[in-house]
Structure formats: C-alpha cells, structure tokens
Amino acid sequence: MTNLPNDARRALMLLSELVEPGDAELDDLLDEAEPIEAVKRIWEGDVPDRLRRLTGAAVSCTPDPADRAEQIAAVTEACGARVLAPGDPDWPGQLNDLHLVCDADEPHVRPPRCLWVRGRHDLAELCATSVSIVGSRAASEYGQHLADDLAADLTAAGWTIVSGGALGIDRAAHLGSLARGGATVAVLACGVELPYPKANHSMFNLIAEQGMLLSEWPPGSSAMKHRFLTRNRVIAALTAGTVVVEAADRSGARNTARYAAELGRVLMFTPGPVTSSQSIGVHRLAREPWEARLVTSAEEVVEDLTGIGGPLATPPPAQRRPIDRLTEIEARLVESLPRGYVVETARLAAVAGLPTEVAAETLERLQRMRWVDRIDNRWRLARGSQP
Amino acid sequence: MTNLPNDARRALMLLSELVEPGDAELDDLLDEAEPIEAVKRIWEGDVPDRLRRLTGAAVSCTPDPADRAEQIAAVTEACGARVLAPGDPDWPGQLNDLHLVCDADEPHVRPPRCLWVRGRHDLAELCATSVSIVGSRAASEYGQHLADDLAADLTAAGWTIVSGGALGIDRAAHLGSLARGGATVAVLACGVELPYPKANHSMFNLIAEQGMLLSEWPPGSSAMKHRFLTRNRVIAALTAGTVVVEAADRSGARNTARYAAELGRVLMFTPGPVTSSQSIGVHRLAREPWEARLVTSAEEVVEDLTGIGGPLATPPPAQRRPIDRLTEIEARLVESLPRGYVVETARLAAVAGLPTEVAAETLERLQRMRWVDRIDNRWRLARGSQP
Incomplete structure (x- = not known):
C-alpha cells in the first residue's frame, strides 16, 4: 500500500514537483479529489493515460510519496521558505481570476496549485x-x-x-x-x-x-x-x-x-x-x-x-508602510516591542496599555503574520519586521 | 457713391485685408449678402456696430474700395499667386467642415473666406x-x-x-x-x-x-x-x-x-x-x-x-503622381506635348490619336488646371508640370 503524505499541503508540494503548473488533467483531478487522494490515484495509476505516462517515471523511482513530500518540506524549511495554498488567509484571491481566462488553447493559464x-x-x-x-x-x-x-x-x-x-x-x-x-x-x-x-x-x-x-x-x-x-x-x-x-x-x-x-x-x-x-x-x-x-x-x-487624477499626494487606496496594514492594537503591540529585547506577554500588555488576554491573542496573530517571534511565553520582533 | 469691386473674388480679397479670418459678424454678413454687396454695406456703415468700429479706420482712409481691390489683385498676380474662393472647382470642400465645429467660444474656427x-x-x-x-x-x-x-x-x-x-x-x-x-x-x-x-x-x-x-x-x-x-x-x-x-x-x-x-x-x-x-x-x-x-x-x-493594414505597397486611396489624377484623355494630351515645344491643336490631336474638337476642349480644361499654357492656337506644357 502506498505511503501517502500526511497533509494536503505536502501533497500539493509533491504534485508541484511531479507535474508542471497549469496541467489541465491534474487540475481536473484536483477539482474532483483532495490533494492526498490525487497523490494516491497517481501512484496507483488510476488516472487518465496521458497523466499516467507523464508521471510514470517519477512514480516508479519514488516508491514512498510521503517520504518524498517530507523531503520537499524539509528543503523548503531549510531555505527559509513556506508554502501557501489556495484557501490560506494570505493566498492572493486575485490569482483565481486565471480560471476566467484559461481555455483549450492555453490550458496552462490556470491559477497556481500552491x-x-x-x-x-x-x-x-x-x-x-x-x-x-x-x-x-x-x-x-x-x-x-x-x-x-x-x-x-x-x-x-x-x-x-x-x-x-x-x-x-x-x-x-x-x-x-x-x-x-x-x-x-x-x-x-x-x-x-x-x-x-x-x-x-x-x-x-x-x-x-x-x-x-x-x-x-x-x-x-x-x-x-x-x-x-x-x-x-x-x-x-x-x-x-x-x-x-x-x-x-x-x-x-x-x-x-x-x-x-x-x-x-x-x-x-x-x-x-x-x-x-x-x-x-x-x-x-x-x-x-x-x-x-x-x-x-x-x-x-x-x-x-x-481612476483618480491629480498629484501623487492623493491618498492611494492602500496604506503606505507595512505597519499601516496592521490594526491599531496590532500596531501598538509591535511598536511597544523594543528591537533586540525579549519581553513577557504581561509586561508588553502593560506598556501597550492593553488587557493581557487581548495582548496574548493579538501577539499570536502577529506571530502567524511573522511580525513577532515567540520564545516560551516571551516575544520579540521578528527579524526583518519594520515597525 | 462708393466705387465697388467689379467681381466677387476681388470683393473677397478686399474683405480679407479688412477683417481677420473667422470674424463671425462678417461671415454672417457674407451668409446673407454677396461679397460685393457686403463691401457696399461696410463702406456705407450699414453693418452692426462692432463691425463698423472694426472697419471704420480702414474704410475712411480707403475712399475707393474698387481701386484698393485692384491693387491687391495686381500684387497677387505680381507675386505669381492667385485666389481661390469657395465654389471654385479647386476649392477643397473639406474646409467647409469647419462650419461644423465653430461655436460661440471659438467663432474664428470657420472656413476661410478665400x-x-x-x-x-x-x-x-x-x-x-x-x-x-x-x-x-x-x-x-x-x-x-x-x-x-x-x-x-x-x-x-x-x-x-x-x-x-x-x-x-x-x-x-x-x-x-x-x-x-x-x-x-x-x-x-x-x-x-x-x-x-x-x-x-x-x-x-x-x-x-x-x-x-x-x-x-x-x-x-x-x-x-x-x-x-x-x-x-x-x-x-x-x-x-x-x-x-x-x-x-x-x-x-x-x-x-x-x-x-x-x-x-x-x-x-x-x-x-x-x-x-x-x-x-x-x-x-x-x-x-x-x-x-x-x-x-x-x-x-x-x-x-x-483603415487598411499591411505594407505600404497597399494601394493608397489616391493616385500616386500628379498626372495620375488626370483622365485618360487629359493624360494622353499632356504626355503628347514634348517639353519645350509649342504645338498646334490639330497636330497635338493627331499625335494623341484624338478628334481635334475633343483635344481642343480638353486642352482648355488642362489650361484651367494649369497643366498647359496657350499661345494663340498653340499649346505648351506649363512650367513646373510633371507629365
């Protein structure tokens, strides 16, 4: 029995290595099956002829897809990268517009898989x-x-x-x-x-x-x-x-x-x-x-x-600095964290003038957004963040 | 009694000297009166106030408009020029499109008078x-x-x-x-x-x-x-x-x-x-x-x-050389006239293979179009024509 990747993201990573982006048959398969199931069908040869021929060589020399997916994940992490997939909160939804323009002449014009x-x-x-x-x-x-x-x-x-x-x-x-x-x-x-x-x-x-x-x-x-x-x-x-x-x-x-x-x-x-x-x-x-x-x-x-004329002074539709994209509470916490220091949640909440539980919840969100790093119950500014 | 120019063209020439092109009041006057009549009314002060003030000085120091028009005509001829007026066969009709776009804001955007x-x-x-x-x-x-x-x-x-x-x-x-x-x-x-x-x-x-x-x-x-x-x-x-x-x-x-x-x-x-x-x-x-x-x-x-794409080889909508604009009979006559010679009508008709009366009639048209010059009953290519 095939050893399958243990999550959808890993399955997508593996499929991205296996088949070039925009492959119509793989995308059709992903429309009807979850990524893990798609990996299963490919490894079992239960896919249309062309896709089977396309993936055959790679499949035959990769007996353990789960292991290979882990390797890709490890390399990804090692180079400081991460993988976004459709549905993630930070997946740019406008990429899905590509669905609107792909046609038989240009099947590869589809949204990226990840x-x-x-x-x-x-x-x-x-x-x-x-x-x-x-x-x-x-x-x-x-x-x-x-x-x-x-x-x-x-x-x-x-x-x-x-x-x-x-x-x-x-x-x-x-x-x-x-x-x-x-x-x-x-x-x-x-x-x-x-x-x-x-x-x-x-x-x-x-x-x-x-x-x-x-x-x-x-x-x-x-x-x-x-x-x-x-x-x-x-x-x-x-x-x-x-x-x-x-x-x-x-x-x-x-x-x-x-x-x-x-x-x-x-x-x-x-x-x-x-x-x-x-x-x-x-x-x-x-x-x-x-x-x-x-x-x-x-x-x-x-x-x-x-559609707005006039000098650039006209406010653009978006904010001007990364920190301007944060909510007021998020920004207050980021600005309260001195660069190079590691600060406890309660202390940081006090400096920012926020209830501890609000600070804790917000800091977790900021961690996911890679603004701050957590070290036990303490926080520091993530490397590269610009408060 | 005012001494008036003896033809409409001379009247237009005089009016062009008197009032700048595109003057709405003069053009209105010319819409309702022939050019000679317009000169008469101006010299008699029988025009709207503004136009009378505009022309007053020139009128008072030009007691004889006919004489002044003759002077302009003489200067025109002396410098090898001629005057075209609307209605002439060689007046470019597209100039009349200016009527379509002139408005109160830009009264001067009118067709030229001559x-x-x-x-x-x-x-x-x-x-x-x-x-x-x-x-x-x-x-x-x-x-x-x-x-x-x-x-x-x-x-x-x-x-x-x-x-x-x-x-x-x-x-x-x-x-x-x-x-x-x-x-x-x-x-x-x-x-x-x-x-x-x-x-x-x-x-x-x-x-x-x-x-x-x-x-x-x-x-x-x-x-x-x-x-x-x-x-x-x-x-x-x-x-x-x-x-x-x-x-x-x-x-x-x-x-x-x-x-x-x-x-x-x-x-x-x-x-x-x-x-x-x-x-x-x-x-x-x-x-x-x-x-x-x-x-x-x-x-x-x-x-x-x-609206036609492709290389310039595509035939343009018009003919390529001046002679291409002539009818076949006109072109045949022009091409039969050796440069530098003066040829009788009958001789030219014979060379061109045309009945004498057709040749005579056509040569008169060519004279008006300045392709040929007439010397008594003989013809020569006009200076500058390019058969």
Whole structure:
C-alpha cells in the first residue's frame, strides 16, 4: 500500500514537483479529489493515460510519496521558505481570476496549485495594492532609469512593485522599490532558494529580507524557458495593472501584457524613441486592440490604476508602510516591542496599555503574520519586521 | 457713391485685408449678402456696430474700395499667386467642415473666406489624399529625422504632406516630401509672397515651384501670433489626418491636434523619450480624450488613415503622381506635348490619336488646371508640370 503524505499541503508540494503548473488533467483531478487522494490515484495509476505516462517515471523511482513530500518540506524549511495554498488567509484571491481566462488553447493559464514564498509579509495584503513593472532584459540605460524611477515613486505612494527578477527592466524596478524601503515581490520561474539569474544574487537576498520571493516550483527547480512564460501569468494576475517599460519586438514582457489585458487588469506602457529596438514592443502594444495606456510617470500610473487624477499626494487606496496594514492594537503591540529585547506577554500588555488576554491573542496573530517571534511565553520582533 | 469691386473674388480679397479670418459678424454678413454687396454695406456703415468700429479706420482712409481691390489683385498676380474662393472647382470642400465645429467660444474656427495660393496644382486634388505633419519649432534631431522620414515615405506612397512652413518639424516634413518630388503644401500665417520665417526662404521657393504655398491673408500681411493659431485650423481641416511629431508642453501643434480631433480627422502622434521636453506634448495627446493614435512609421500612418493594414505597397486611396489624377484623355494630351515645344491643336490631336474638337476642349480644361499654357492656337506644357 502506498505511503501517502500526511497533509494536503505536502501533497500539493509533491504534485508541484511531479507535474508542471497549469496541467489541465491534474487540475481536473484536483477539482474532483483532495490533494492526498490525487497523490494516491497517481501512484496507483488510476488516472487518465496521458497523466499516467507523464508521471510514470517519477512514480516508479519514488516508491514512498510521503517520504518524498517530507523531503520537499524539509528543503523548503531549510531555505527559509513556506508554502501557501489556495484557501490560506494570505493566498492572493486575485490569482483565481486565471480560471476566467484559461481555455483549450492555453490550458496552462490556470491559477497556481500552491506557491513557495520567502519573506515575512502577508502576500495577500502586500499584493492588494500592487502593480507590476516588466520589460526587456537587454534594456537600454533609458529604460532602466525609467523603471527605477517609476518603481521608487510608486513605492513611495504605497504600491507594491511586482516583477520577474530578471536583468534589465525587472532588476531596475525591484531596486527602485527596495531603495525606497519597498516590500517588492519577485515572481520566479525557478526555486526560491537560489533564484535565477545569479547576477541578481545580492538583489534576491535583499528581496527575501525586505520583500518576497515567489515561485510555483519547489526548491531545486531550474529556470526553463517555458517556465518563464507560465510564470508571467502570475505576475499579471497578482497585480492591479502591468507597466511594460521596454520590450523588443519578441519579448516575454509582451506575453505578460497580453495576460494582463485578458484578465481585465490595467495595461500600461512607457514610450521611447521609435528608433530604439527596445521600444518596438511597447509601441506595438499601443496599436493592438488591448487599449494599452501610455504613461510617463508614477502619477499617471496611479491615475490609470485608480481612476483618480491629480498629484501623487492623493491618498492611494492602500496604506503606505507595512505597519499601516496592521490594526491599531496590532500596531501598538509591535511598536511597544523594543528591537533586540525579549519581553513577557504581561509586561508588553502593560506598556501597550492593553488587557493581557487581548495582548496574548493579538501577539499570536502577529506571530502567524511573522511580525513577532515567540520564545516560551516571551516575544520579540521578528527579524526583518519594520515597525 | 462708393466705387465697388467689379467681381466677387476681388470683393473677397478686399474683405480679407479688412477683417481677420473667422470674424463671425462678417461671415454672417457674407451668409446673407454677396461679397460685393457686403463691401457696399461696410463702406456705407450699414453693418452692426462692432463691425463698423472694426472697419471704420480702414474704410475712411480707403475712399475707393474698387481701386484698393485692384491693387491687391495686381500684387497677387505680381507675386505669381492667385485666389481661390469657395465654389471654385479647386476649392477643397473639406474646409467647409469647419462650419461644423465653430461655436460661440471659438467663432474664428470657420472656413476661410478665400485663399491665396502659389503653385501650379489643383489644390482640391492635391489635398484629397493629404496628411499633415506638424510639431515643435525647437524640435530635437530625433524629431526632425522622424518627420523627414515619415514625410518622405508618405510622399512615396502617394500622400500630399501639409504643414505650416515653420522651423523644426514643419521644415523637416516639407523637405522630406520635396526630396521625394512631393507637391507639399505649406499653409502660412502671412502673405504668400514672402513667407515667414526668412530662414526657410529657399525652402519656400522650392515649395512654390514643386508644391503649393497657401494663405488666408493677402500679400503683404505679416505673420502674427494669433494668425498662427487661426491658420492651424486650416491645416487640420485640409487633411485626412494630423501627425504630431514633437510638441513641448505648450505647443501650437497641440492646437492643430485639437482641431483635427474636433473635425473627426485621424489624430496621430509619434512617441519619444519621456525624458525629452519635446515629447511632453505628444505624450499628453495620448492621455487626452481625443483618441490620438501612436504611430511609428508611414505604414502605420497609412493604416490609421485608411483603415487598411499591411505594407505600404497597399494601394493608397489616391493616385500616386500628379498626372495620375488626370483622365485618360487629359493624360494622353499632356504626355503628347514634348517639353519645350509649342504645338498646334490639330497636330497635338493627331499625335494623341484624338478628334481635334475633343483635344481642343480638353486642352482648355488642362489650361484651367494649369497643366498647359496657350499661345494663340498653340499649346505648351506649363512650367513646373510633371507629365
């Protein structure tokens, strides 16, 4: 008898290693069966022919799926990552919009099965007010300057910058956000433990610390060409809008743009000289039936995302700093915890001016949100939290 | 008794000197009275108060309006110009669309009363397939390069390039068209005999020879700021569409763009770096409710003007060379006339293989269209005609 994973999350992790995201047959199977049951059927060969052939080799050399799932969980924990699944409170519900646009031509355009994340934030909250900035890897100085500026100004205005962690425009956007203290999100096409490309290694470390790294693939997965395209749909779906800063004629950024448009997200582009090869792709966006909007500043991006004109001083729809996302009581507790100290619940409650039981309950919630760490009955600020 | 001009055209010429284009009261007067009668009423003070005050000084120092009209006609002829009036076969009917958009806020947005023209073409035919290219005087190298290229390619595709004869983008557009043998049209804000600015003097000479110079003001009129704005409506109305190549934040080109949009013409712009002050105005066009279209090539301009995609090889809606605009019989006669020779009607009819009476009748039409000159009963190709 097959030794099955002991929880649904582990089963999803195992399935993510086994079958690429967006596989229609596996997703159909998951629609009718719980993840553990799906693992059971795959290991017993009780699935459609194609899915059996697809999984056959892996199944035959993995006699104990429970053990393999444990290994993945252990590696995940070892690299400081965790796994989010649909239904989790911090699962970004907007990803489910992908259900609306996938069709027979593009079966892989489906919501992710689960996500590996590194970073201390609540992904759903972080992406509730987010915009993606994507573009060419072979970006010009002009394009990089522009992406950096846009990202910095949008971060200052309270928007989370999502991008793909690539060289060029992606890198400039992440760095522009990081420089303003932003919790930028990099959606990867490989495992979160050693993101590709290596040239962005130190940037990825900063993002893991200050923002979030995100992937549909378990640690150890390599970046592959088709994975970049699959990944792009997540960038488009996570955010309220996508700004394409530079794109050559055949650029992956145009692929993200198309998903954004199909998902009803706001599609924007920054113009450039018509003589620049890196602007050909963005100018083409303006002439396609996607109603891509020309933007030249963060102000115009916000205007298009919110329908509200005027200077950036206009309050953005979301809060400006991570702590602004907390309730008043949560924020009071976080602010009462001096960095580097470990404080008992009763003492902390007294400093924050709260009943002990309210403080205790709230601190447990803050622990789940990774704002604080618990050491016996005492609390300290989690590493990387920014009160 | 007032000595009145002896024809309506001369009366219009006199009125154009007397009152700026678009004067609502004068236009109302011309709606109810023939031009000669309008001159009579003005000279007799039988007009609304404002119009009487406006014309009073000029009237009192011009005791003989007929004589003054003759002087204007003489100056017009001396500088090789002629005057077109509404109803003439070569009056571009699309100018009358201005009636549709003028309102109380902008009474000056009315069709011109008459036009001084220099150049041997039929203005209506020339502008039946025309597009305007306008933009900044302080254009960048990039913008000028782009305007020159667009104009050259559009000319090669059979389109007449209309612009304002200014330095910068206008100049680049005219020169790009002239270099491809195009009959480009410069719409001026001063008299056609000595167009402003002087720096474009040799270009204006080329245009008078190969294309057309156009003005609502009689010879001797100076370029004034308000005349440029008034003139812009003619550029917009003459053409099927307007391409704004570069425009600073407060540019006259944006004024032309607005007229084009209000007239239902196709409004286009070429993008540039968002960091260039000369692109601020064009990028703003993209975000206004005018549905300005981003274009990066002559091919895209033609696509937007005709609704037909594909390479420029696609036949444009109009003919490609001046002679293509002639009927088969007209063209046969023009092509039978060797340049530099003067040929009798009967001889020419024989060479062209036409009955003499058909040839005679057709040659008279060609004379009116300024393709041929008559010398007694003999004919020669008009100077500048291009069979």
